[in-house]
């Protein structure tokens with residue numbers, strides 16, 4: 001597209017700049033120059049302006065995307081599409097120390113199955129906790145499709161706290177989704193299997209293989225799932241798939257679709273047609289409707305059977321009590337998305353061009369009138385499809401998932417085969433717009449799109465293939481998340497974000513302001529259990545305690561030293577480094593790594609974490625802080641000395657090469673005085689301002705005060721040494737005094753700059 005001057009003016013106006021004043025990125029470039037050089041159109045500039053976030057800027061929404069095979073959750077901002085964090089959930093991740101510290105190893109171990117360690121997961125569907133159907137930003141849940149598990153992440157610190165293993169399933173898919181008040185988290189099985197752990201031949205598939213839906217009870221106060229209060233509703237051996245909970249009028253019900261209701265079992269190697277043929281013979285499959293509130297009451301009333309110690313309501317009981325129904329849906333369906341008002345459920349058939357809108361009201365009418373079309377082989381009443389439908393609409397080839405807009409009746413459906421998003425009106429059954437995406441979209445996500453109050457604005461298309469979108473990086477391509485502006489009548493593609501870590505499935509996005517993450521823990525905190533850490537330590541109370549061959553190090557970390565700095569043990573000992581980060585300052589994380597022992601901790605301010613080391617080999621093993629935390633970060637080090645059994649202890653250090661004199665000590669004192677003058681002038685400036693009105697500055701002042709307290713402590717030590725004319729130690733402690741001053745001055749200057757940049761006022765002279 002050729003750019004006219006008029007277009008340029010329009011583009012420049014969008015960017016809030018004036019051409020007359022000379023639109024310059026630097027002294028030479030005008031906006032026009034840059035557009036020409038980079039081959040950008042006016043539309044590109046508009047898209048850029050809609051996503052570009054200047055330094056220090058924040059995003060309006062925070063997305064939690066499934067990390068697929070990486071077993072993690074990817075956190076990013078919308079509209080900037082900047083990745084903020086990977087939350088490790090089912091997979092070890094060394095940066096966060098996940099699977100490397102003893103506390104998180106316990107979390108991962110909750111996910112072991114059949115005495116087997118499982119260190120990967122296939123994350124599909126994250127869900128944010130809800131209050132009255134609205135996202136409350138407190139917790140995040142997700143499933144692992146590969147191994148039937150659900151994880152709980154606390155959003156106050158974005159850490160995984162719990163993993164529960166499904167006691168009766170062998171796989172899952174339709175989880176995690178929550179009830180409007182997060183009483184339950186749903187997990188539907190995928191591939192039928194015996195609910196027990198026995199071997200059952202495939203010839204008994206119809207009789208002994210089963211599906212099911214598990215309702216995990218969530219305790220909001222504890223922030224944990226309670227397995228003993230959770231239960232499963234047994235289902236026929238159909239492959240249960242995606243699920244959703246009702247809301248409003250449909251609150252109390254859950255909906256789970258299924259495929260392969262043919263109950264076909266493949267066997268291509270024996271000459272039988274494969275699963276894909278056998279599982280798509282019929283024109284329809286079923287979605288399962290469960291009255292979960294009533295099911296919970298029945299379980300409480302003792303109507304469940306125990307399988308593997310877990311409550312299971314049988315199909316017979318569920319049918320007898322009228323809490324389980326089947327509704328036909330187009331074959332091989334995929335999505336199951338309840339409307340914000342809870343009146344409709346939208347299902348898309350992968351092998352059909354239609355999206356089907358079911359009416360909850362009609363369905364309830366049929367159930368009340370006992371107007372059934374028949375029964376399945378397990379005696380479950382089947383409703384009439386036509387009578388249950390509000391409408392069907394052809395939306396494209398291979399429709400999968402549907403998300404709701406803030407505008408009434410407007411939805412977006414992902415169209416896998418056509419590589420498109422279709423915008424349509426589900427009340428009237430009208431297609432409104434189509435947009436090409438790149439390529440083969442799976443899930444899609446609108447802002448708070450599965451809550452009772454979707455926020456509209458943006459849509460993210462999570463594509464299975466990237467093909468030619470990015471610079472090639474070998475045969476394995478990144479995934480492609482595409483940001484789409486849905487604020488107008490026509491959808492507009494804004495941005496492509498490569499995700500180089502696992503395949504995206506579902507994602508959820510929440511208004512950023514709803515999230516209230518902490519910036520530090522209470523000092524000595526076990527973050528995985530959210531209790532005071534048994535082995536926490538305080539400054540000056542660091543110690544090493546031996547208990548047989550177990551050695552417990554109660555250590556601390558603070559800019560820029562590790563206490564203790566020398567740990568001596570014997571070969572064969574087990575050493576537990578319990579490290580507490582004493583910092584209170586924002587973002588002052590320290591790492592703790594012991595060389596050659598597969599140990600790394602991420603110790604955020606206040607946290608206590610434990611590195612366990614089995615000292616198999618005698619030797620010298622440096623340990624160090626593995627986060628560049630301060631100017632003397634590299635000096636944040638120590639030695640683990642592993643002596644052969646029976647060797648005499650000697651941690652005295654080498655003979656000192658440098659001998660300091662009184663003159664050296666005096667020189668240090670002069671430096672200290674000069675530095676103190678700088679500090680005083682900075683403190684004078686800060687306290688003359690209304691600095692208490694600026695939260696970040698208050699935090700910085702607190703941190704600087706801490707450093708000055710440490711400085712005072714070091715001062716006492718050098719003065720005491722000087723009194724004894726121990727110039728060696730006097731000079732070294734004086735240098736330590738200076739180190740603390742430098743940290744305080746550095747923090748003070750940051751506070752001063754912040755005040756100057758944010759227009760503080762003078763309140764006293």
Ligand code: CUK
Nearest residue numbers: 124400442443505506
């Ligand atoms: S599934 Cu992957 S695209 Cu697991 Cu929700 Cu549909």
Ligand code: CUA
Nearest residue numbers: 625627629633
């Ligand atoms: Cu602490 Cu580097």
